[in-house]
Amino acid sequence: MSVSNPETSRQRVITTKRVLEMKESGEKIAMLTAYDYLVARYLDAVGVDIILVGDSLGNVVQGHETTLPVTVEDMIYHAKAVKRAVRNALIVVDMPFMSYQTSIDDAVKNCGRVMKEVGVGAVKLEGGAYIADIVRHLVKIGIPVMGHLGLLPQAINKFGTYEVRATDPTEADQLLKDAAILADAGVFAIVLEKIPSELARTVTESVRVPTIGIGAGPSCDGQVLVVYDMLGLTEEFKPRFVRRYAELAQVMRDAFRKYIEDVKVGTFPGEKESY
Ligand code: KIV
Numbered sequence: 215m216s217v218s219n220p221e222t223s224r225q226r227v228i229t230t231k232r233v234l235e236m237k238e239s240g241e242k243i244a245m246l247t248a249y250d251y252l253v254a255r256y257l258d259a260v261g262v263d264i265i266l267v268g269d270s271l272g273n274v275v276q277g278h279e280t281t282l283p284v285t286v287e288d289m290i291y292h293a294k295a296v297k298r299a300v301r302n303a304l305i306v307v308d309m310p311f312m313s314y315q316t317s318i319d320d321a322v323k324n325c326g327r328v329m330k331e332v333g334v335g336a337v338k339l340e341g342g343a344y345i346a347d348i349v350r351h352l353v354k355i356g357i358p359v360m361g362h363l364g365l366l367p368q369a370i371n372k373f374g375t376y377e378v379r380a381t382d383p384t385e386a387d388q389l390l391k392d393a394a395i396l397a398d399a400g401v402f403a404i405v406l407e408k409i410p411s412e413l414a415r416t417v418t419e420s421v422r423v424p425t426i427g428i429g430a431g432p433s434c435d436g437q438v439l440v441v442y443d444m445l446g447l448t449e450e451f452k453p454r455f456v457r458r459y460a461e462l463a464q465v466m467r468d469a470f471r472k473y474i475e476d477v478k479v480g481t482f483p484g485e486k487e488s489y
Contacts, residue, residue, distance in 0.1 A: 228263050228304040230336055230358040230402040236263070236435070237424040243403075243436025245306075245426055246444070249275050249292045253441055255299035262303050264426075266338065266438060267293045269308040270367070274442045281367045284310040286324050293332040305334040306360050311368045314339055314348055321348045325357050338405065340366040342392025346399040353400030361396040363389055363417075364430065365408035378429070380409045390417060397421045405438060406430040408455065429455030 226232075236243050245264035248254040249271045257265055271292055272284040286309075293307045307328050314321035325337045336358035339345055349359050364379045373379075380386045390413075393404055403424045406414050411431025418425045418433050427434030439456060442448050446461040476482035 226261075227302050228335075230304065233264070233304060233403055233424060234422075237422075243424055243426060245436055245438040247271075247438070247441045248296050251295045251299045254296040254303075257441070258300045258303045263436070264438075265296060265300060265303045265305050267296050267305065267307045267334075268338075268440065269310050270440050272310075274440060274448060280370050282311045282370070286310060286313050286327065290328060290331055293328065293334055297332050297334060304336065305332075306336045306338050307332065307334050308338045315341070315345065318348050318351050321352060322355065322357075325352055325359075329357055336360055336402065338362055340368045342388070343395045346395050349396060349399040349401060359399075359401050360426075361393075361401040361404040362407065363392050363396070363404060363409075364406050367407075376408070378408050378410065380413055386410075386413050389413065390420065393417045393421050393425075397423050403436075406434060408453075429453065 233243060243263050244261075245266055246257055246262050247266045247268040247270060248257055249267060254265055267289060269281040269284045269289065271288065272278045272281040275292070276284070276288070278284070289307055289310055293305065296305060309321075309325060309328070313324040321339075328334065328337055337352070338360040339349065340362040342363055349361070352359050365376060366373075366379075367376070370376070380389045386409075389409065396404055401423055403426055404417075404421065405426045405428065406417060407427075408429035411433060414425065414427055414430035415433035418435060424435035426436040426438050428438045440448070443451060443456045444459050446458040447463050447466075449463045473482065
């Protein structure tokens with residue numbers, strides 16, 4: 215297994231081909247979400263491999279209960295901001311609900327817009343065998359696709375819950391088949407969301423393409439988290455798969471309170487902050 219040092223490999227531009235090579239060489243893939251210029255700039259500077267402009271922006275940026283209301287226009291707006299910041303990371307854009315499921319033509323039109331108008335490296339689509347023809351066609355015409363299996367937030371109305379998926383043998387078996395079908399259709403990686411670790415290990419060992427886990431245990435070829443979750447900004451959201459690397463909600467509250475107090479008592483701005 216090799217681990218490259220982000221401090222010395224700043225010039226390393228990540229492509230979908232490179233992501234496939236990382237699986238072959240055993241180098242773990244680090245992916246995080248970003249929705250704006252500043253966060254994307256920090257992520258890129260410290261060497262994250264993949265930046266996902268996730269449709270989770272529907273929840274954490276727009277305040278919706280689900281990702282369903284997110285539009286292609288929303289994704290393009292946020293992806294453009296991210297794109298302006300990124301030099302090295304591979305940018306992947308989530309395609310929102312009903313922008314690709316409806317037909318191959320719609321998928322080509324909407325994914326094509328994202329690739330052409332934003333200039334990112336790939337798109338991500340949720341779903342298994344039932345979207346294989348769409349994936350195959352997109353890949354054939356030059357649009358790299360990342361797959362997404364397990365918990366599918368866009369299918370919340372079908373399942374009614376965000377609980378762990380594929381805990382029963384029938385669903386686990388279907389997921390294994392879906393992974394093989396997606397790999398065969400040409401995806402360059404597959405996100406595995408909230409499934410048992412053992413199943414994620416089996417999928418990871420059985421497909422040629424890298425798996426990227428979120429709540430899928432340590433055996434995946436890479437990991438992804440929603441950036442606001444790992445920064446501790448979504449305080450009330452506490453699933454066991456999130457590791458908090460900072461407690462920014464508290465830092466922000468303290469800063470805002472101090473600012474309000476300083477303004478109210480008249481100590482801000484001071485001499486040094488005035489012209
Ligand atoms: O939208 C998103 O952020 C995602 C990740 C959770 C994988 O799909």
